[in-house]
Amino acid sequence: MTDIKTQISEIFSTQPTFASFATITEDNKPWVRYVSVIYNPEDMSLRFATSLNSRKVKQITKNQEVHLTYGAIEPGKCGSYLQIQGVAKFTQNQAERDAIWNPHLAEYFKGKNDPNYVVVIIEPKLIEFYAPGVFEPKIWKKEQ
Numbered sequence: 001m002t003d004i005k006t007q008i009s010e011i012f013s014t015q016p017t018f019a020s021f022a023t024i025t026e027d028n029k030p031w032v033r034y035v036s037v038i039y040n041p042e043d044m045s046l047r048f049a050t051s052l053n054s055r056k057v058k059q060i061t062k063n064q065e066v067h068l069t070y071g072a073i074e075p076g077k078c079g080s081y082l083q084i085q086g087v088a089k090f091t092q093n094q095a096e097r098d099a100i101w102n103p104h105l106a107e108y109f110k111g112k113n114d115p116n117y118v119v120v121i122i123e124p125k126l127i128e129f130y131a132p133g134v135f136e137p138k139i140w141k142k143e144q
Helices: 004-014 055-062 094-100 103-107
Strands: 018-024 030-036 038-040 045-051 065-070 081-091 117-130 138-141
Touching (some): 004 081, 004 117, 004 138, 018 055, 030 055, 045 055, 045 081, 045 094, 055 081
Antiparallel strands (some): 018 030, 117 138
């Protein structure tokens, strides 16, 4: 039987990169948007680019608790998917910015050194793995 970390990595390597990313607004309401994530299988962290002036950065500054749903994109073709609870931070570290830079980001930023370009890093605390026909998820929890 495949272990849960391997199954999680397989989802990220075989399915689209978009995730629904939820934060909490200043008035304590949930807010969800799509983000294009990059998964690091070594530490299970997730990263995506955003603007320093975005609402999500302001919301992360106030409350680092976040949630992502990843995997199920096409109605009627629901395969395995993940529910990810984690803690987010953002950074302007140049190595982080260089690592996830791609040509599509040039539509939003003036380049890798744009002061408005930041990387959000999510450290998962709990991941639920759902598979078709299975009603109880497999659960991965970060060891304390």
